[in-house]
Structure formats: C-alpha cells, structure tokens
Amino acid sequence: MSCKKFLDVEPKDFLPPSYYYQTEEQLLYSLAGVYDPLGSLDLYGRHYISRVGIEADEGFYNTSAVVSGPQVYNFTSSDTYVSGFWRELYMGINRANTLLANVDNNLKVNEAIRLQIRGEALFLRGYYYFLLAQNFGAVPLVLQPASSPDDTDIARSPLKEVYEQVLSDMKSAEALVAPIKTFGFGGRVNKSAVRGVLSRVCLYMAGYPLKDLSKYQEASAWAKKVIDDGEAGHMLNPDYTQIFINYAQDKYDIKESIFEVEFWGNGADGFSETGSVGAWIGIYSSNNDIIGNAFGFLNATAKLYRSFEASDVRRDCVVATYIYSATGTKTYYTSTTEASLYTRRVGKYRREWELVFPKSNNATPTNFPLLRFADVLLMYAEAENEVHNGPTxxxxxxxxxxxxxxxxxxxxxxxxxxxxxDFFNALVDERSRELCFEALRKPDLIRWGLFIPTMKGTETKMAKDIPGSFYALAYKNVAEKHLLYPIPSRELSLNPALNQNPNW
Known part of the structure; x- marks a missing residue:
C-alpha cells in the first residue's frame, strides 16, 4: 500500500509558496498581511500610542494604579508590551520577505501591478526595521522568508547596517509605488509617503547614536521632493482641528495627511478593524451611547499647555478644554493654575467626532497619523538649518x-x-506643539540627545507644581538605559546569538 501508485505525496493541509501568489488577488491578499501589523494592538492600534512609544514631556500615563510597565519606565525584558512590539514588527518583516520572494511566481500577472506591490512591501519592511532600530538599536537583519523553525541563531547586525538596509528598501520602493493621487487616501504606501519617511529616517541617522551628519543633506532633499511635487499638490489643511476630525470620520485629505494607519467599523462584525485611538488616548468618557466609552489614559503636561501662545488654535485642540459627564454633557475647565493643567486629557482624538453607531467600548474607527505635510515642512526646516549652519x-x-x-x-x-x-530650539518646541501625541516626541528627543535632561526637567517642574503626585512616576524612573528597550527575554532564550542592550 506504500506504492507511489496509491500514495498521494502532495500535502493537502497547506499551500506551499509555489502554489500560491499566482493571481493579482492572491498578491494583494498577501500585501494586506504585510500592512496588518501596523494596526495591531501592539503597534498603532493601542499599545505603541499609549503605553510604549509616547512617554515624553508632552504627556503622561494618568492612573495611580499603574506602578510598573513601559509607561512609567519600570519594567523588565519580560514585559509583554515590549515583546509584543518586537513580535509584530518581525511578523511584518517575515510577511514582506515572503511576498518579495514570491511576487514574480507568475509573470503573467500584470507587471505594473507586481512592481507596485513589490514597492509597497519593500517600504513596509524598511519601515518595520526603522521602528526596530529606533527602539532596540542593532537587531537581527533578516531579508529572506523563514524556511525552518530551526533557523533561529541570528546575531544582531550593526545599527548602521540596519539603517542602510532601511534606506535601500525605501529608495527602491520610491521608484515603484504609485503617486498618492492614484489612491486618493493615505492608508496605502505612496510616493509622497516614501519620500517623507525617507527624510525622517535620514534625520534619525544624522542624530544620536549614529550621528552621520551627511544625512542632513539627504533629509532636506527628500522633504523638498514632497514640497515641490506639484502633481500631488501637498498643502496644509487651513483648519488644524479638522485634520483630526477627518481621522475620526474616515475622511481623506491627501494634501495634508500623507500616510496613516486605517481603522474602521465598531467591532460588531468580523469585517471591521478597529483600534483604540480616542479610547485609550483621548478624553475620558463613561457614556457609550452618545460620546463612546473612553479610558483617556494620557494627560497633557502643564509644560505642553504653556508652550502655546494664547492665539495658537492648536492648544485647545490638543489639550482638552472640558470633561464629559456620565450623560455626555461637557463641563469646561475654568482654572489654569499649574496644578490644574495636569488634569487635562489629550484632546486631538475625540470619540464624539466618530460617525459609526452603535459605538463600542474600546473599539474605535479613528485613523492614526504616520506622516503629515506639517511634519515634512518641519523636517525640511530642521535639515536646512543643519546643512547651512543656520536657517535659510x-x-x-x-x-x-x-x-x-x-x-x-x-x-x-x-x-x-x-x-x-535659536532656530533649532524653536523647531524643538514647534514639533512638540504641532505633532504632540503622534508617537514622535520621544524618538525626536532621543535623536537630539535631549531625552534624559528633558524628562528630568519635567520631573523638576512637576515636583514644584504638584508636589508628591504619582503623575511624576515616569519622570522619576527614567534612566540612561531607557534610550533603548531591552531585547525581549523570550527572544534571548530562543536565539542564543542575541545579546542584551546595556544595563538591562
């Protein structure tokens, strides 16, 4: 009965790559899988925007019940948020590797489609490695799909090598992806997004710890390409608040919002993909019928509030001016004492702006910004100041x-x-005012070499403004080792070629 005449030797319980990636539809399904980690709970769906990647001088985790975790800089290499962050990024990388290795399995699929898909996958792989490099430093550089569960002994590549791969992937992608007007929305990798993020990558390479000052010129050039792209026609939305209303209502303004993580639905069926933007980072609400339940775990600092001029319309958008009652009505703050300012929630993500009903506890359709035109303008200004040793x-x-x-x-x-x-100092403050709570402040401070002194300065101010408050816990705990996250202990146990970051 073991004769080949009777035995079917082809496995039927999975599809090997040689059988899949044969149609445009299959390629697009696979590409969707590469995008998917962006919206996961451990990235922009929840934890990276509220517990892992946003702890800086603009805001803080506001509950006294939390005395450990990344949000208060008291955690170990076994922390589940940090390990989840690492896992999701490498999952995205492996999916990108698999798609890139098989995108040309069937050359009969339209070549233009295959090239565009290749470009998007390359960019996303580069973006995931960029987040890893920012947060963990040197990491294993894996550029081929996993072929065996035994292939785990992979050492960390030097940080410069990781960044060079990021540049290589993104520069290759820039020539392949479609212009943003082809899509008409910012949820898919487009030429403007690639160019803008390339400018960001170059600024990070120019700063701590690589300090490759030659990259300022490249940062300026990539940002200028976005600014000068007449076909895309990027410009600032005249209404700052409307930017965030658009994110809550699935409205697209591709002139301002160049790249964003998309969420939609209310979690009531299997076809929606919701996040926690507005629920975990937003104004607290216990009214699910009108406003939508929201934990509002982040408060703004008095420092952020005071950094705005009285005429600056951004202040009352990003720092909430009211709280919700149990019935959904608004009670406006009247006090502006230093102590009272620390009680205000993040205001730029508000569940009241959502259009999807019924509203779900924890699940929101609000998109999260990854790149806005305002950021491109500020990156260009920063790079020009460095290249010309003063502002042009x-x-x-x-x-x-x-x-x-x-x-x-x-x-x-x-x-x-x-x-x-003086121009640099003005930019440091302007990026905080314009881009606060968009997961950029902490890595900005690190690349500028300002993270520890800024955090400790915030601790000193809070100790004066609200003595003995638990709000200052993160600022008290922060130390030099927190410039990087630890390599997750689970990864160290699975991969003996890895070594831990300093002081962890």
Missing part, C-alpha cells in the same frame, strides 16, 4: 507656514531667527 529663507518660510496655520506669531522682522541654535 526657505527654512524660515517652512516653519512660518506651520505657525501661520496655527495663528501663532511668525518669525519675521524683529522676531526673526538667524542663529542656528
């Missing part, structure tokens, strides 16, 4: 565009910025 007219103009939209005073005339250091 173009750099000042870019900064002033962002401030003009906010109704803030402009750097002109007697208020001009001509000194490199």
């Amino acid at each position: 007219t173009a750099a000042v103009d870019a900064l002033n565009l962002v401030r003009a939209r906010a109704h803030a005073s402009l750097f002109t005339g007697a208020n001009s910025l001509t000194n490199k250091t």
Whole structure:
C-alpha cells in the first residue's frame, strides 16, 4: 500500500509558496498581511500610542494604579508590551520577505501591478526595521522568508547596517509605488509617503547614536521632493482641528495627511478593524451611547499647555478644554493654575467626532497619523538649518507656514531667527506643539540627545507644581538605559546569538 501508485505525496493541509501568489488577488491578499501589523494592538492600534512609544514631556500615563510597565519606565525584558512590539514588527518583516520572494511566481500577472506591490512591501519592511532600530538599536537583519523553525541563531547586525538596509528598501520602493493621487487616501504606501519617511529616517541617522551628519543633506532633499511635487499638490489643511476630525470620520485629505494607519467599523462584525485611538488616548468618557466609552489614559503636561501662545488654535485642540459627564454633557475647565493643567486629557482624538453607531467600548474607527505635510515642512526646516549652519529663507518660510496655520506669531522682522541654535530650539518646541501625541516626541528627543535632561526637567517642574503626585512616576524612573528597550527575554532564550542592550 506504500506504492507511489496509491500514495498521494502532495500535502493537502497547506499551500506551499509555489502554489500560491499566482493571481493579482492572491498578491494583494498577501500585501494586506504585510500592512496588518501596523494596526495591531501592539503597534498603532493601542499599545505603541499609549503605553510604549509616547512617554515624553508632552504627556503622561494618568492612573495611580499603574506602578510598573513601559509607561512609567519600570519594567523588565519580560514585559509583554515590549515583546509584543518586537513580535509584530518581525511578523511584518517575515510577511514582506515572503511576498518579495514570491511576487514574480507568475509573470503573467500584470507587471505594473507586481512592481507596485513589490514597492509597497519593500517600504513596509524598511519601515518595520526603522521602528526596530529606533527602539532596540542593532537587531537581527533578516531579508529572506523563514524556511525552518530551526533557523533561529541570528546575531544582531550593526545599527548602521540596519539603517542602510532601511534606506535601500525605501529608495527602491520610491521608484515603484504609485503617486498618492492614484489612491486618493493615505492608508496605502505612496510616493509622497516614501519620500517623507525617507527624510525622517535620514534625520534619525544624522542624530544620536549614529550621528552621520551627511544625512542632513539627504533629509532636506527628500522633504523638498514632497514640497515641490506639484502633481500631488501637498498643502496644509487651513483648519488644524479638522485634520483630526477627518481621522475620526474616515475622511481623506491627501494634501495634508500623507500616510496613516486605517481603522474602521465598531467591532460588531468580523469585517471591521478597529483600534483604540480616542479610547485609550483621548478624553475620558463613561457614556457609550452618545460620546463612546473612553479610558483617556494620557494627560497633557502643564509644560505642553504653556508652550502655546494664547492665539495658537492648536492648544485647545490638543489639550482638552472640558470633561464629559456620565450623560455626555461637557463641563469646561475654568482654572489654569499649574496644578490644574495636569488634569487635562489629550484632546486631538475625540470619540464624539466618530460617525459609526452603535459605538463600542474600546473599539474605535479613528485613523492614526504616520506622516503629515506639517511634519515634512518641519523636517525640511530642521535639515536646512543643519546643512547651512543656520536657517535659510526657505527654512524660515517652512516653519512660518506651520505657525501661520496655527495663528501663532511668525518669525519675521524683529522676531526673526538667524542663529542656528535659536532656530533649532524653536523647531524643538514647534514639533512638540504641532505633532504632540503622534508617537514622535520621544524618538525626536532621543535623536537630539535631549531625552534624559528633558524628562528630568519635567520631573523638576512637576515636583514644584504638584508636589508628591504619582503623575511624576515616569519622570522619576527614567534612566540612561531607557534610550533603548531591552531585547525581549523570550527572544534571548530562543536565539542564543542575541545579546542584551546595556544595563538591562
């Protein structure tokens, strides 16, 4: 009975790669799998935007019940949020590797489609490695799909090598992906997104710890490509608050919002993909019928609130001006004492803006921004200041565009910025005001070499403003080792070629 005449030697319980990736539909299914980690709970769906990647001087985790975890800088290499973050990123990388290895299995599939899919997969692989490099430093560089569960002994590649791979993937992708107008929305990798993120990657390479100052020139050039792209026609939305209303309502403004993580639905069926934007990071609410339940785990700091001019319309968008009652009505804050300012929640993600009903506890359809045109303008201004050892007219103009939209005073005339250091300091503050709670502040401070002194300065201010408050826990606990996350202990046990980050 073991004769080949009777025995079917082809396995039927899975599809080997040689059998799959044969149609455009199958390629797009696989590409969706590469995108999927972006919206997972451990990335932008929940934890990276509320517990792992956002702890800095702009806001803090506001519950006294939490005395351990990344959100208060008291955790170990066994922390589930950190290990989940690592796992999701490598899952995305392996899916990208598998798709890239098989995208040309059937050359009869339209070549333009295959090239575009290849470009998107390359960018996403590069983006996942970028997040790993930012948060863990040197990591194993895996560029082929996993072929065996025994292939686990992979050492960490030098950080510069990881970043060079990120650049290589993204530069290859830039020539392959479609312009943003082809899609009409920011949820898919497009040419503007690739160019803007390339500018970001170059700025991080120019800063701590690589300090490759030559990358400032590249950062400027990539940002300028986005700014000068007349076909895409990028410009600032004239209404800052409307940007975040759009994210809550699945409305797309591709001139401002270049790349975003998409969520939709209310979790009531198997075809929606919800996140926690607005629920975990937003204004607290116990009214699910009108507002939508929201934990509101993050509060803004008095430092952030005070950094805005009174005329700056961004302040009352990003720092909540009211709280909700149990019936959903609003009670507005009247006190602006330093102590009272620490009680205000993050305001730029609000469940009241959602259009999906019934509303679900914890599950929201609000998208999360990964790249906005305002960020591109500020990156360009920063890079120009470094390249020319002082602000150029173009750099000042870019900064002033962002401030003009906010109704803030402009750097002109007697208020001009001509000194490199003064311009840099202005940019440090402007990026906080414009981009707060978009998971950029902490890595920005690290690359500038300002993270520890800024966090400790915030601790000092909080100790003065609200003595003895548990709010200051994260600022008290932060130390040099927190410039990087630890390599997860589970990965160390599975991969003996790995070594741990310093002081962990």
